[in-house]
Amino acid sequence: xxxxxxxxxxxxxxxxxxxxxxxxxxxxxxxxxxxxxxxxxxxxxxxxxxxxxxxxxxxxxxxxxxxxxxxxxxxxxxxxxxxxxxxxxxxxxxxxxxxxxxxxxxxxxx
Amino acid sequence: xxxxxxxxxxxxxxxxxxxxxxxxxxxxxxxxxxxxxxxxxxxxxxxxxxxxxxxxxxxxxxxxxxxxxxxxxxxxxxxxxxxxxxxxxxxxxxxxxxxxxxxxxxxxxxxxxxxxxxxxx
Numbered sequence: 749x750x751x752x753x754x755x756x757x758x759x760x761x762x763x764x765x766x767x768x769x770x771x772x773x774x775x776x777x778x779x780x781x782x783x784x785x786x787x788x789x790x791x792x793x794x795x796x797x798x799x800x801x802x803x804x805x806x807x808x809x810x811x812x813x814x815x816x817x818x819x820x821x822x823x824x825x826x827x828x829x830x831x832x833x834x835x836x837x838x839x840x841x842x843x844x845x846x847x848x849x850x851x852x853x854x855x856x857x858x
Numbered sequence: 859x860x861x862x863x864x865x866x867x868x869x870x871x872x873x874x875x876x877x878x879x880x881x882x883x884x885x886x887x888x889x890x891x892x893x894x895x896x897x898x899x900x901x902x903x904x905x906x907x908x909x910x911x912x913x914x915x916x917x918x919x920x921x922x923x924x925x926x927x928x929x930x931x932x933x934x935x936x937x938x939x940x941x942x943x944x945x946x947x948x949x950x951x952x953x954x955x956x957x958x959x960x961x962x963x964x965x966x967x968x969x970x971x972x973x974x975x976x977x978x979x
Binding site (some may be wrong): 751782784786788790793794795796798799800805835837839841843846847848849850851852 | 893895898902903905908917918919920955962963964965967968969970971972
């Protein structure tokens with residue numbers, strides 16, 4: 749159950765688009781579509797922003813989108829806003845009937 | 859509205875035990891799987907355990923197997939985590955989180971505010 753690999757930090761200016769990668773293996777990310785993404789502001793509980801790789805829960809902005817290629821999933825935030833500054837975590841179901849998170853990515857809005 | 863309220867955290871000595879609880883309201887508790895996820899101070903999220911809607915299926919992270927036990931009481935709308943043989947690296951905020959599906963895999967769509975467990979002598 750090794751953690752999924754995410755970049756430690758990503759930054760962008762307001763209005764720009766950024767992409768966060770999440771790399772696993774064929775036993776997790778590459779093996780199915782049970783990949784989700786979470787946003788966490790300091791001192792707050794995480795919030796689901798994407799599930800099933802590309803699906804947005806009700807109430808989540810359409811500026812958040814997802815994709816997957818092979819063992820790597822990606823979260824793209826378009827039209828970056830100050831409120832998007834937070835930590836983002838990917839997560840995947842694994843072949844060994846468990847779940848695993850990525851190490852997290854700090855998004856900074858310049 | 860949906861609520862998940864964790865309790866039972868505190869300070870415990872290495873080797874000790876704690877029973878964490880998560881009281882649910884605002885949704886049909888018995889139809890959803892529930893996870894425990896923890897977060898050490900200043901660190902990332904770590905998945906701990908999952909229990910299916912009916913309690914029949916339980917899964918654990920390797921580092922917790924044999925030490926932690928997840929259970930649920932659907933008549934009381936409550937989730938539990940028995941933690942034993944606690945170590946200093948178990949120090950973390952423990953969150954309960956509702957899965958959007960009955961058997962897991964649909965994303966953790968609602969989280970509690972967490973309960974802090976500190977393992978220290």
